[in-house]
Amino acid sequence: MKDSTATTAAPPTGTELGRYLRARRARVTPAEAGLPAGTGLRRTPGLRREELATLAGVSVDYYTRLERGRETNPSPAVIDALARALRLGGDAHERLRELAELASGRLTEPHPTADDTVRASTLRMLQALAPLPAYVVSRHMYMLAANAPGKALLPGLWDWPAERRNLTRYLFLHPVGRVLYQPWEATVATSVAHLRAVGGTDPDSPRLMSLVGELLLKSPEFGPLWERYDVCERGGGTKSFDHPKVGAMTLTYEVMTLARTGGQRMVVYQAEPDTPDEKAMLGLAPAE
Numbered sequence: 001m002k003d004s005t006a007t008t009a010a011p012p013t014g015t016e017l018g019r020y021l022r023a024r025r026a027r028v029t030p031a032e033a034g035l036p037a038g039t040g041l042r043r044t045p046g047l048r049r050e051e052l053a054t055l056a057g058v059s060v061d062y063y064t065r066l067e068r069g070r071e072t073n074p075s076p077a078v079i080d081a082l083a084r085a086l087r088l089g090g091d092a093h094e095r096l097r098e099l100a101e102l103a104s105g106r107l108t109e110p111h112p113t114a115d116d117t118v119r120a121s122t123l124r125m126l127q128a129l130a131p132l133p134a135y136v137v138s139r140h141m142y143m144l145a146a147n148a149p150g151k152a153l154l155p156g157l158w159d160w161p162a163e164r165r166n167l168t169r170y171l172f173l174h175p176v177g178r179v180l181y182q183p184w185e186a187t188v189a190t191s192v193a194h195l196r197a198v199g200g201t202d203p204d205s206p207r208l209m210s211l212v213g214e215l216l217l218k219s220p221e222f223g224p225l226w227e228r229y230d231v232c233e234r235g236g237g238t239k240s241f242d243h244p245k246v247g248a249m250t251l252t253y254e255v256m257t258l259a260r261t262g263g264q265r266m267v268v269y270q271a272e273p274d275t276p277d278e279k280a281m282l283g284l285a286p287a288e
Contacts, residue, residue: 017099018067023229024086024096025052032087047085055085072103095197095231118145122258122266126150131282132270133251139198139263140208141167141191152285153269154180155244166211168195172219182240182248192225193232234265249280 026046030036033047033055042048047055053063058078065071074082079100083093118136126134126147133153135146143157143165151158156176157165168191170177171184181187199208215222236254243249251269258264271278 015069017072017096017103018069020096020099020229021067021082021086023227024088024092025049027228028052028086033085052082052085056081058082069103074100074104076100091197091231091233116142116144118264119258119261122264125266129268131284132268133281133284134266134268136258136264136266137167139265140205140211141194142207143167144264148285149281150269152245153241153243167191169211169215172215172222176244180241180243182242187239188221189225189230190232192222192228193230194234196226196229197231197233239269243280243284246280246283249277251277251281 028046030047030051033051035047035051035055049064049067050060053060056063056078058081062071066074076097079097080093083089083096086096088096116138122136123145126136126145130147131149133147133149135150135154136144138144143154146154154167154170154177156174157167157170160170160174168188171181171188171191172178178184195208195212199205199212212226216226234255236252238250238252240250241248249271251271253267253269256266256268258266269281271281
């Protein structure tokens, strides 16, 4: 599978750090930060630069230079102080650390080169997992391989050519993808947050840039979610479906990173035994 060629250049990593800081600053109100509301009209949503600088214990000049990409070597202590002031936790705090390391040059190759070739042993594992739906996706959520139940779980995706089989694209642009997951809004928010997590440390990926550009043009719902700068690493959980063949079902899933593949992940679904959900899941497709 070839990467598409993007038409715009990637932003410098320092700028990406600044964009992330600005987006997160706009989402914290003075009241949430323990500051008095003050009087007069606030032209800036969320915290002002000087308010965030004060909360983090840095000068306004230093913070302004950091946000504008003119300061590219913040210390871990400064980054942690900013994270506390911005109320960042978990993945969001870790993303801020990674962006700071990229800006400083301390993290120069955060991820190995992606490979779309799925190992033969992984393909055999996919088949052995049937009747559980299972598939392998790339770092940017391109579908690389699936067993029969895994293919049946995502109707219509396989009608697209291989280079377009991206799960985020499917969610926003395929008519089945827009109704398959319930609730759709929560599912797409998580998917976009994952793309942000990937893009924060891989901003110059032609494939990612092309995908984001297409979704910004074709989906009115994508842009506002993209600009929130939420980040979320893929993990296990629960998903509810309204499947055109088997109807409503809720499945749990696990996500396993495959070593030495440049970020490939295997996703495996299952249902509680002896439940209507299991009956629906088993009706997706016969085991191969």
